[in-house]
Amino acid sequence: EAGVAQSPRYKIIEKRQSVAFWCNPISGHATLYWYQQILGQGPKLLIQFQNNGVVDDSQLPKDRFSAERLKGVDSTLKIQPAKLEDSAVYLCASSLEVLASNEQFFGPGTRLTVL
Amino acid sequence: AQSVAQPEDQVNVAEGNPLTVKCTYSVSGNPYLFWYVQYPNRGLQFLLKYITGDNLVKGSYGFEAEFNKSQTSFHLKKPSALVSDSALYFCAVRDSLFMDSNYQLIWGAGTKLIIKP
Numbered sequence: 001e002a003g004v005a006q007s008p009r010y011k012i013i014e015k016r017q018s019v020a021f022w023c024n025p026i027s028g029h030a031t032l033y034w035y036q037q038i039l040g041q042g043p044k045l046l047i048q049f050q051n052n053g054v055v056d057d058s059q060l061p062k063d064r065f066s067a068e069r070l071k072g073v074d075s076t077l078k079i080q081p082a083k084l085e086d087s088a089v090y091l092c093a094s095s096l097e098v099l100a101s102n103e104q105f106f107g108p109g110t111r112l113t114v115l
Numbered sequence: 116a117q118s119v120a121q122p123e124d125q126v127n128v129a130e131g132n133p134l135t136v137k138c139t140y141s142v143s144g145n146p147y148l149f150w151y152v153q154y155p156n157r158g159l160q161f162l163l164k165y166i167t168g169d170n171l172v173k174g175s176y177g178f179e180a181e182f183n184k185s186q187t188s189f190h191l192k193k194p195s196a197l198v199s200d201s202a203l204y205f206c207a208v209r210d211s212l213f214m215d216s217n218y219q220l221i222w223g224a225g226t227k228l229i230i231k232p
Contacts, residue, residue, distance in 0.1 A: 042205055042222030056219065091158055100209045101147050101166045104220070106158035
């Protein structure tokens with residue numbers, strides 16, 4: 001079974017530039033998550049999709065971050081414009097359904113450095 | 116409100132010795148508890164979970180965890196540590212009540228496990 005795919009793996013940009021990350025979840029997984037992980041901390045949920053609908057985006061900085069999941073499969077997370085504090089690893093995860101007991105499967109992450 | 120605490124930033128264990136990584140939690144209802152491991156420059160990998168039933172849960176790579184409701188703990192254990200177990204370990208909890216504000220998986224800050232040869 002193929003895992004969660006993410007690209008790019010690494011990205012370096014200057015502040016005020018824009019950047020986009022792509023995620024392809026495990027086939028058949030209805031739920032998709034984007035997390036931000038700052039070095040030395042646990043993951044912070046940015047947005048959660050159930051199919052192509054948003055379940056939770058309460059911690060997404062909507063003035064600069066946006067995400068979409070067209071057709072309920074792949075997803076894109078965008079930052080525009082980037083700030084220095086956005087430097088982090090962006091993790092995509094998926095799970096079968098929106099059930100509290102379901103574990104999440106993670107991609108390798110995208111390490112973003114904002115200069 | 117839900118919360119998870121991993122009281123140790125780092126745990127050092129000699130190879131072959133038993134290891135324990137601690138986790139305590141707070142939820143309104145019954146907890147769903149998870150352990151994940153993160154190797155350097157890699158994403159998080161699911162290790163094991165407690166949903167209901169037997170308090171001792173077995174997972175990947177020889178790890179197990181014990182759910183203790185009275186102490187609100189879910190400590191991760193392994194009888195004999197390997198150098199390859201060195202990684203960052205995260206505990207996470209979700210409230211089974213599943214109300215809107217409680218839906219998120221709440222993550223601990225992580226514990227760095229170092230196994231010395």
